[in-house]
Amino acid sequence: MTMTHTSLLQFEVTEQVATLTFNSPTKRNALEPAMREELAAALQHIQQDRSIRAVILTGAGGHFCSGGDLKNIAAANLDNGGWLQRMQTLHAWLQVLLTLDRPVIAAVDGAAAGAGFSLALSADFVLATPRAWFNMSFLKVGLVPDVGALYTLPRVVGVQRAKEIMLSARDIDAQEALRLGIVMELHEPDQLLPRAQAMARSFVGASPAAVALIKRSLNSALGGGLQDMLSAEAQAQSLAAGTAEHREAVNRFLTKQPPLFAWPALEKS
Template identity: 60%
Template sequence: MTDAVLLEVVDGVATVTLNRPARRNALDDELRAGLAQCMDRIESDRAVRAVVLAGSDGAFCAGGDLRGIRAAELDNDGWRERMKSAHAWLSRLLSLDRAVIAAVDGPAFGAGFSLALAADFVVASPRARFCLSFMRLGLVPDFGAWHTLPRIVGVQRAKELMLSAREVPAEEAKALGIVLELVPQDQVLRRAQALAASFVQASPLAVSLVKRALAAGPADLHTVLEREADAQALCFGSAAHKAAVGRFLDKQPALFQWPTGE
């Protein structure tokens, strides 16, 4: 594992930390390779029940590595292949069957904003800033933002954020639904890890099925109800459901509890 990305697994929670503080955790080739390696390890370890994405030293991710981009000197086919190689691990993150929480402190710009959007939940500090800065560089948003952002803020607002390339402060990001919770700067990672830890006691089947259903996108009512029936039938037969019902009937507290705010 490269030092550009740190992976720590504690009690079922994997914390993935972007570790290029001198470059504000910009996504250079080594960092991208490290993220791909993290996905390999997380996917293969079923004891990992939730993932936290974080950045080191007061920055989540400043976006792409512009020095590396300028030095690459690729033609159209080369840039397309470069993007597809990044999409290979990004699509695995987006479709991961476990909860993913982004802990955002400081800037989440460009592809860093897109990376935060790939999480199921975003916990941020008041000094977090979000910006799809691509238009400033004559580029289009990437890293899945075309898919994720409109689902959160709607098409019109997504167009505005993409085409204006303006910075979104933490409070506005929360109002738009991009951020789930704002917490003090020194509590961001701890709160994200507490949310992740709650999923260690959740039904992995239920978590997976909810994520898969919502990722499938809009469908007609009949299709949605059919999907719902199929998913619920699987859950009714699961050991997690039977154990949870047993605890309820025995008047024991449920194992899965969403953590209260601090």
């Protein structure tokens, strides 16, 4: 196990799973500049460390992330050029997160507002507690949704519902988030992180090439036509079929050995 503990971000790697914990509970884990810098550095490390097979995003103190630090934003008093530079810096690490070739799981408790909601949407799977709530709050302060939300939210809920969520800037409770497909599973607070960890650990036994190819193909699925996707499918399958992981998985099946990858079953209550 390796662990780095900073003032605003906990970065821990255990059993080939990286856990990034937003750690500013007094501000409900607001995404202030220092936290963004630490997040950028952690994502760069994860991108380069091929031993890490899955990533968990979560928050300390009963909240996920309450969004941007408005006090800091107001104090910066940025002009148009300053805002463009701010967004370009943000997008540099966001693209790493959105295109990461390993599974990302968001474990959301409490507030996921503004940029915090956007960060949850950047994950491949969102798990939440019944007390979690989501709010695309940007319009309340005269801003446009960012941290990739204009890309991710309509792909999850559809364009019309994304417009309603963004233009109303209303709260979405955990049950509604589950119905809309924003959240995949609900778990009690003491079971949220264990479930995320079980899911993440399951990918340690999966073919990293197949996982990366599936993610890359699905990320482009809504922008491609039938022929584009069939071509991508053929190329991806030819690459996956040539891996040692594929050969090992087939051999284990034929010799009746347990598979190395198995999705963790939900515990029955």
